[in-house]
Amino acid sequence: xxxxxxxxxxxxxxxxxxxxxxxxxxxxxxxxxxxxxxxxxxxxxxxxxxxxxxxxxxxxxxxxxxxxxxxxxxxxxxxxxxxxxxxxxxxxxxxxxxxxxxxxxxxxxxxxxxxxxxxxxxxxxxxxxxxxxxxxx
Numbered sequence: 001x002x003x004x005x006x007x008x009x010x011x012x013x014x015x016x017x018x019x020x021x022x023x024x025x026x027x028x029x030x031x032x033x034x035x036x037x038x039x040x041x042x043x044x045x046x047x048x049x050x051x052x053x054x055x056x057x058x059x060x061x062x063x064x065x066x067x068x069x070x071x072x073x074x075x076x077x078x079x080x081x082x083x084x085x086x087x088x089x090x091x092x093x094x095x096x097x098x099x100x101x102x103x104x105x106x107x108x109x110x111x112x113x114x115x116x117x118x119x120x121x122x123x124x125x126x127x128x129x130x131x132x133x134x135x136x137x
Contacts, residue, residue, distance in 0.1 A: 018038055018039045018054065019039065020039045020040065020041050020056070021036075021037075021038040021039055021040065022036055022038070022039075022040040022041070023040070023041050023042075023043065024040070024041070024042040024043060024044045024046065024061070025043055025044055026043040026044050026058075026060045026061075027044060028043075028044035028045070029044055029045040029046075029047065030044070030045070030046045030047070030048065031047045031048055032047075032048045033048050033049050033050075033051070034046055034048060034049070034050045034051070034052070035050075035051045035052060036050075036051075036052040036053070037052065037053055038052075038053055038054065039053065039054040039055075039056070040052060040053075040054070040055055040056070041055075041056040041057075041058060041061075042055070042056070042057050042058065042061040042063065042076070043058045043060050043061050044060070044061065044062075045061070045062045045063075045064075046061075046062070046063045046064070046065060047064045047065060048064075048065045049065045049066045049067070049068075049080075050063065050065060050066070050067045050068070050069070051067075051068045051069070052068075052069050052070075053069060053070050053071070054069065054070060054071045054073075055067065055069045055071070055072050055073070056073045056075070057072070057073070057074045057075060057076040057077075057078060057093070058075050058076055059075045059076055059092050060076065061075070061076035061077070062076055062077045062078075063076070063077070063078045063079070063080060064079050064080060065079075065080045066080045066081040066082075066083075066097075067080060067081070067082045067083070067084065068083045068084070069083075069084050070084060070085050070086070071084060071085065071086045071087075071088075072084045072086070072087045072088070073088045073090065074087070074088065074089050074090060074093040074095060074110075075090045075092050075093050076092070076093060076094075077093070077094045077095075078093070078094070078095045078096070078097065079096050079097060080097045081097045081098040081099070081100070082095070082097065082098070082099045082100065082101065083100045083101075084100075084101050084102075085101065085102045085103065086101065086102065086103045086104075086105075087099060087101040087103070087104050087105070088105045088107075089104070089105065089106045089107065089110040089112055090107050090110060091107040091108060091109035091110050092109075092110075093110050093111065094110075094111040094112075094113075095110075095111070095112050095113070095114055096113045096114065097114055098114060098115045098116075098117070099112070099114045099115070099116045099117065100117045100118075100119075101116075101117075101118055102118065102119065103118070104116065104118050
């Protein structure tokens with residue numbers, strides 16, 4: 001268990017220190033699946049599923065689809081499921097959908113209308129493997 005957390009901390013720190021390699025501008029709308037490596041910021045709209053490493057959804061950003069990433073930092077609006085090792089829900093954000101995370105941080109003022117699952121289990125398919133806490137906060 002400690003080895004998993006140690007590896008997670010290394011991966012999160014590595015990605016957090018990387019520069020943003022891709023940006024979806026606020027004037028852009030992408031429809032379809034988005035796959036990426038490194039750090040990506042979305043200022044516009046994505047209608048589709050996203051797979052990658054480190055994803056930042058800005059205040060102006062919106063995602064309508066499911067997300068599978070190592071780290072997800074949300075300042076915008078998400079309608080869909082999240083599967084990540086680390087999820088940070090900032091005060092300006094709104095999330096509606098299932099959330100599965102090893103680590104979850106929610107700032108006061110964030111809107112979270114979700115089923116939430118946190119566990120020490122890492123990797124894909126956590127969304128289907130354990131019960132959720134339901135709530136609206």
